[in-house]
Amino acid sequence: MGLSGGPACIKYLLFIFNLLFVISGIVIISVGAVVQATYHKYEPILDDSFFSVPALLIATGSIILIISFFGCCGAVKENHCMTITFSVLLVLIFILELAAGIAGYVLRNRAEDVLQTHLMETMNQYVENTEYTTLWDGMQREFECCGVKNASDWNVVFHNESLPTSCCFGLPGSVGGMNCTSTDVNNVHSEGCLVKMGEFITNNAVALGGVGIGIAVVQFLGIVLACCLARSIRQHYETV
Template sequence: MGLSGGEACIKYLLFAFNLIFVLTGISTIVVGAIIPALYHDYRPVLQDGFFSIPYLLIAIGVIVFIVSFFGCCGAIKENHCMVMLFSVLLIIIFVMELAGGIAAYVLKDQTADSLGHQLNRTSHDFGRNQEYTTFWNVMQSELHCCGVDSYHDWMSVFHNNTLPQTCCKGNMEMNCTTASLKIYGIGCIQGLAEFLKNRAVALGASAIAIALIQVFGIILSCKLATYIRQNNYV
């Protein structure tokens, strides 16, 4: 006894869902791979958790391909065991993505005090530590800021009126000093906190959005498994 029209519709909807599922897996892998490269220069002040999330996304993306195989085969062959296995694996992925999204939202609460400590620590090694020097130059250029709270912070580092070249707008000054007319007037701590918060929120929202898509697949697979069992397609 075959599946009825409505049941067959669910079968092909589940198959179509798996195609979308594969695309979300590819997107997840791409996002997870790009994030560490994009924010590598900010590593000196980023929490380790910020970089653990991308690796979690890559792992989820790889698992998606394996899970999609069971979903497609189970739907086409109307195999109850494969559809049920697909449902269980989909629930596991849902929990993982939800955990990744929540973790990203937690990271947005990284305090200004914590960032301030990291910024002060790294600024005193400017010019002596290549990683910290690159970080400060990139941050000041991208966020249009200078120093931790203001350009005055550099005076305690250099003990004179010299400033990093990236403190001057457009890096147009031959020698950037506190007397220059085009100094970025704001400190980096506020801009960096907002920068990290926005990225963490976007990352968390993406992970949760993808997880919610999985709910649709879980419902379809559970319904199809029930129909197959009722029709003795085991």
């Protein structure tokens, strides 16, 4: 004989929760994959730790899709063992998501120091390294920035007033082209790429952290429901 009353209500709530759980897994994978792909364009100026958080979210989302099977089966079949297994796995996922969320916020605070170091290193090799040439030109056009802190940073590279065409408005030019100068104040992007990239990394870090912590809080409800259902199943069959 199956569960009835309050325990039956918990059973159906847990089943509905698992459907939401699957959706949350897909959301986590999507957010992690989008951020990972976005970061990939700027791999030379980002530390490996920046890729660990989206990778952790992708792995967590994949695991969520798998363990939701235990939750659905445990609820529908009123199986105590599967429900307990689901609860334990859910606790582990809860911890992983909190870790990803906290790591995302920590990276936000480290972003500027890491970026400044790598931006200076890659800028100094702008002429010799075509990968860095493409990176800088793409970054300066996308974020409408110039240099690390401002356009004068390029003096160290070119030893004159020349700037990459990507520093200036209305000059598409070729990759690595130098057709404008720092004296063209009205045509040069005024902000440095450190500020723009810092904002970009911060926004992504907040998004990753928010998704990780937000879904972890929701999943805490699932842990409570699963534990209540497991206890109800055990008590029910002990009295039968």
